[in-house]
């Protein structure tokens with residue numbers, strides 16, 4: 645094994661914040677190399693230590709669907725992708741049922757996900773109702789459009805404990821959202837006392853190592869409860885479909901690198917969609933999904949791409965993890 649690579653990996657494991665050049669050395673590793681497997685080994689070890697050996701499963705409910713003018717090319721709701729043509733907001737009863745089902749199945753956190761078109765007050769009210777009905781202290785997390793300080797406080801008051809928010813790869817290039825707005829939202833969430841979860845996403849084969857490094861560092865600097873890496877899912881017939889998808893071994897390398905590059909005070913390291921080699925590489929957070937979903941072309945992802953809690957758990961256990969019971973420690 646190359647000493648130089650082993651040293652970078654060991655330094656990261658022992659708490660050194662790697663610089664861009666060092667991160668690049670790791671991301672450039674061949675997935676068939678000895679160094680790759682050593683990286684996975686140390687990332688997994690660091691991940692297990694950071695979360696006391698307990699992986700988590702978070703359950704997400706998509707609460708609406710329909711064309712979205714932000715036009716993120718990677719998202720099935722982008723108006724330009726012409727996958728969803730009608731605005732549809734799920735009835736509260738359905739959102740409640742899906743949230744309670746996920747909680748009952750053992751999800752450690754419940755997320756409500758909305759497109760950027762959903763009325764903020766409507767989303768808040770949904771959050772209030774779900775919080776009221778959840779039977780345990782499982783945290784409720786918002787995954788929604790950019791928001792300001794006032795809205796961040798309103799989210800907190802409605803019972804949301806945190807947000808999922810990422811500076812996605814290609815902000816301002818493959819969509820109409822400014823990178824700066826994403827960062828300001830994360831800061832607004834922090835000021836309001838909301839926990840932050842983030843991820844380097846959605847990664848496609850065409851993205852340069854430099855671009856991935858930039859987003860790994862942005863995620864690290866957000867001081868989240870979890871970071872991680874997610875690949876873009878191909879939506880047939882859309883502008884990005886010609887690039888295809890990143891393979892799971894390459895994603896395992898990236899999720900392992902994210903773990904090593906992110907301080908161990910950040911306990912969570914997610915990957916999506918759930919897969920065994922990702923968990924072997926140190927992913928300790930998977931998502932179970934219900935309702936609408938930006939990676940799916942149907943209204944109810946649980947009937948198509950979405951994994952349920954049991955399926956996520958089986959993969960984590962297959963990969964040698966124990967799964968936390970009770971409320972998340974990541975948010």
Ligand code: SF4
Pocket residue numbers: 712713714715716719720721722723758759760761789819938
């Ligand atoms: S990712 Fe969000 S903001 Fe972008 S098109 Fe989809 S719903 Fe709209």
